[in-house]
Amino acid sequence: MADDRDALIKQLQADLETKKATKARREEEDAKDALIKKLQADLETKKATKARQEEEERRRQAARIRELEEANRAAYRAAYREEAKDDRIRELEERLRTESRTDIASGIRGVVRQSTSVDLVAMMDCTASMESWIAEAARALCFIIGDVKEKFPALAYRAAFVGYRDYNDGVMRVERLSIAPFTSDIASVQAHIKRQGAITGDAPDEPEDVAGAMSAALGLDWSSMTRLVIHVGDAPPHGVAYHNYGASCDNFPHGHPDDTKIETLAASFREHGIQYGFIKINNSTDKFLGVLREHYEGAGMPFKLNVVELGGDYTAFQPNVSRMLKDSVTSTFKRMSRSDKASMKALPLAVGGKLIGGLGAIAEEDEEEEMRNLEVEKKPPNWDRLGDRVERAVRHTYHFRGGDKALSVLEWEEVNGSFSSSKSDTTVRISKHPFDKGGMRYASYLKDMDLDLKRVAKLPLEVLEGGRLEAYAKADMCTQAVCKLLAKKFNMQTLEKGINRMVSFIDVAVYEFPDRPDAERWMTVEPYIEGEYKKFSNNSGWASNEAGAELAASFSHWTHHETGGFLIAVDIQGVGNVYTDPQIHSKRGAMFGEGDLGRKGVEHFFATHTCNEVCRKLGLVHPDPEAAARMEAAMRAALDDTAIGEEELIEVLAMDGTPGSDMQICCELCGCIFVVTDRDKYMSFRRQGKDLSCNTCRDNCRRDKTQVACSECGKRFPVNLHFYRMKGMDQPKKCRDCKAKRGGRTRD
Numbered sequence: 138m139a140d141d142r143d144a145l146i147k148q149l150q151a152d153l154e155t156k157k158a159t160k161a162r163r164e165e166e167d168a169k170d171a172l173i174k175k176l177q178a179d180l181e182t183k184k185a186t187k188a189r190q191e192e193e194e195r196r197r198q199a200a201r202i203r204e205l206e207e208a209n210r211a212a213y214r215a216a217y218r219e220e221a222k223d224d225r226i227r228e229l230e231e232r233l234r235t236e237s238r239t240d241i242a243s244g245i246r247g248v249v250r251q252s253t254s255v256d257l258v259a260m261m262d263c264t265a266s267m268e269s270w271i272a273e274a275a276r277a278l279c280f281i282i283g284d285v286k287e288k289f290p291a292l293a294y295r296a297a298f299v300g301y302r303d304y305n306d307g308v309m310r311v312e313r314l315s316i317a318p319f320t321s322d323i324a325s326v327q328a329h330i331k332r333q334g335a336i337t338g339d340a341p342d343e344p345e346d347v348a349g350a351m352s353a354a355l356g357l358d359w360s361s362m363t364r365l366v367i368h369v370g371d372a373p374p375h376g377v378a379y380h381n382y383g384a385s386c387d388n389f390p391h392g393h394p395d396d397t398k399i400e401t402l403a404a405s406f407r408e409h410g411i412q413y414g415f416i417k418i419n420n421s422t423d424k425f426l427g428v429l430r431e432h433y434e435g436a437g438m439p440f441k442l443n444v445v446e447l448g449g450d451y452t453a454f455q456p457n458v459s460r461m462l463k464d465s466v467t468s469t470f471k472r473m474s475r476s477d478k479a480s481m482k483a484l485p486l487a488v489g490g491k492l493i494g495g496l497g498a499i500a501e502e503d504e505e506e507e508m509r510n511l512e513v514e515k516k517p518p519n520w521d522r523l524g525d526r527v528e529r530a531v532r533h534t535y536h537f538r539g540g541d542k543a544l545s546v547l548e549w550e551e552v553n554g555s556f557s558s559s560k561s562d563t564t565v566r567i568s569k570h571p572f573d574k575g576g577m578r579y580a581s582y583l584k585d586m587d588l589d590l591k592r593v594a595k596l597p598l599e600v601l602e603g604g605r606l607e608a609y610a611k612a613d614m615c616t617q618a619v620c621k622l623l624a625k626k627f628n629m630q631t632l633e634k635g636i637n638r639m640v641s642f643i644d645v646a647v648y649e650f651p652d653r654p655d656a657e658r659w660m661t662v663e664p665y666i667e668g669e670y671k672k673f674s675n676n677s678g679w680a681s682n683e684a685g686a687e688l689a690a691s692f693s694h695w696t697h698h699e700t701g702g703f704l705i706a707v708d709i710q711g712v713g714n715v716y717t718d719p720q721i722h723s724k725r726g727a728m729f730g731e732g733d734l735g736r737k738g739v740e741h742f743f744a745t746h747t748c749n750e751v752c753r754k755l756g757l758v759h760p761d762p763e764a765a766a767r768m769e770a771a772m773r774a775a776l777d778d779t780a781i782g783e784e785e786l787i788e789v790l791a792m793d794g795t796p797g798s799d800m801q802i803c804c805e806l807c808g809c810i811f812v813v814t815d816r817d818k819y820m821s822f823r824r825q826g827k828d829l830s831c832n833t834c835r836d837n838c839r840r841d842k843t844q845v846a847c848s849e850c851g852k853r854f855p856v857n858l859h860f861y862r863m864k865g866m867d868q869p870k871k872c873r874d875c876k877a878k879r880g881g882r883t884r885d
């Protein structure tokens with residue numbers, strides 16, 4: 138009995154001790170929790186304070202910039218009032234140009250450095266299934282990343298590693314992802330890979346965490362122009378959409394909750410400008426590779442999923458990867474020395490200090506661009522029977538408001554405010570299928586029935602949602618209008634300097650189709666140019682031997698000079714010296730549509746531009762005259778060991794063409810192209826702010842004249858009906874005198 142009581146007491150005491158201990162532990166834990174909470178709160182407060190301070194600093198800087206710009210403008214306006222105003226304006230403009238050139242020169246050095254550097258990520262499945270040859274794969278990867286350094290000593294080169302296993306492998310105390318971040322210390326990455334070879338997890342199902350590895354690779358700090366990932370794996374990602382094992386062999390048949398879809402990841406690799414190579418070991422990855430390929434190889438993008446079939450032959454591994462790398466480096470260089478929009482989009486560019494894909498800068502994070510897939514029918518048009526119906530359309534046109542002298546260097550920033558738009562109803566026929574597909578857009582035949590004009594309607598390859606299609610079309614129209622204005626100024630300078638070469642841009646209007654679905658409600662419409670339509674730069678290679686390529690390059694250079702470094706017009710193509718579809722990069726960025734890459738676009742132009750005869754005659758100064766030569770030297774050095782021939786490099790870089798008779802311009806009214814035979818007449822017209830029209834339009838203008846009674850004074854005055862119809866503008870209601878009295882415009 139006593140024993141029982143003793144035992145009970147002991148038991149109770151023990152319980153009490155346990156409870157005390159538990160209580161003490163709880164209290165301790167609570168105290169810890171409280172401390173953690175307090176620390177977290179402190180951290181949040183500090184973060185918030187820091188963010189606020191940064192925001193204030195940003196605001197201060199922005200205000201300072203505005204102040205400086207305002208001071209510049211004030212000085213400019215003041216200069217106008219002074220006696221010796223011309224000298225003062227010239228001085229201010231020259232100062233701005235010099236500043237801009239200095240600014241660009243430092244950027245160019247970065248472009249050259251970036252374009253001769255390579256980021257390579259080795260991504261490897263490290264699970265048990267790979268056991269039979271994981272050591273071999275690790276050895277091969279180590280060899281490859283070392284080999285790159287040896288083969289391309291002139292390249293700035295960094296490597297990284299992402300090893301992956303699976304979710305359940307964590308039970309085995311093995312890391313699911315094993316990451317070695319980018320470093321130029323290649324030996325340390327090799328050591329990391331070798332360590333992985335020795336640890337294999339015991340995966341409980343067939344698929345592995347491929348999605349996690351791809352996300353991790355995308356999250357690395359990419360910074361070079363040439364980016365390459367080499368993926369070695371023998372199993373698909375989770376999700377029955379990516380393999381044929383069936384749900385019973387996949388612990389996450391709809392993907393792991395943390396997974397980003399392979400479709401999205403694939404597009405993201407492309408958008409980040411990363412070349413993707415896959416070393417295939419067996420057929421289990423085929424379905425995955427199909428999805429990867431479909432979403433990685435976007436329309437108009439120079440990306441191909443590179444799959445190497447190993448077939449158990451390890452020796453095939455190394456030469457294949459070397460070839461892949463050479464191809465990537467070459468392709469970067471080729472894209473660098475071309476200026477078309479699709480190429481620029483495919484280049485990874487620095488935006489806001491952080492390097493992201495060109496397209497990534499535009500698209501929302503993780504947003505995938507949906508592409509149209511239209512059947513292209515290349516047959517000559519039957520202009521009077523296009524499509525299967527006549528449909529109504531609204532034609533939007535864009536007009537420069539001031540006289541051509543109104544724009545000076547310091548006011549380019551407000552150029553968009555110098556235009557007004559008008560719209561008019563019309564009816565059209567459009568061919569059922571597009572007749573061509575470019576790097577950016579589909580082109581279809583369009584006949585404007587009311588105006589009796591042959592046109593080409595263009596629709597972007599991407600399906601643009603919401604208001605983006607309208608914005609896209611209008612940005613194109615605005616870009617072309619600004620280029621037209623620049624071209625007129627350019628021509629006066631070339632002609633005055635005795636260079637008998639001109640440039641011209643065809644007119645772009647925006648047509649709205651009220652009866653069509655949103656996805657094709659807005660299109661840009663330009664004159665149909667018969668005959669030789671040449672691209673000075675296109676998606677299949679730089680057409681450097683085309684006559685006139687150097688005139689286009691000089692024009693680009695000149696636009697930068699003329700606008701004091703505010704903008705540059707590039708991506709030039711067309712018929713002879715009559716151009717279309719340009720892109721403007723502005724200092725502000727994103728001002729001229731989604732393709733406006735800001736100062737990066739400017740730096741890229743100058744990094745590969747060599748000044749030619751026209752540049753010299755115009756007195757243009759290159760911000761860094763040695764840039765292109767340095768770039769070429771760097772490329773040659775980098776590719777020393779490769780199979781790329783001399784000719785190919787020369788073709789990539791040569792900008793000279795045979796000078797032709799570049800005296801064609803685009804009719805301001807009907808859009809046809811004609812040759813200016815009377816240089817003096819052209820110049821005298823332009824000095825009066827007048828444009829030349831083609832002979833047909835001249836005759837039509839003479840014929841379609843009418844007398845209208847002024848709504849103000851009743852006096853009859855002549856109205857040129859052809860002019861207003863072609864421009865899409867309303868006829869004037871008041872005579873010139875009454876308009877002038879009202880303080881309105883004196884020039885129609």
Ligand SMILES: [Zn+2]
Binds near residue numbers: 388
């Ligand atoms: Zn698994």
Ligand SMILES: [Zn+2]
Binds near residue numbers: 757
């Ligand atoms: Zn130049």
Ligand SMILES: [Zn+2]
Binds near residue numbers: 804805806830831
């Ligand atoms: Zn005409």
Ligand SMILES: [Zn+2]
Binds near residue numbers: 847848849850852874
């Ligand atoms: Zn009047």
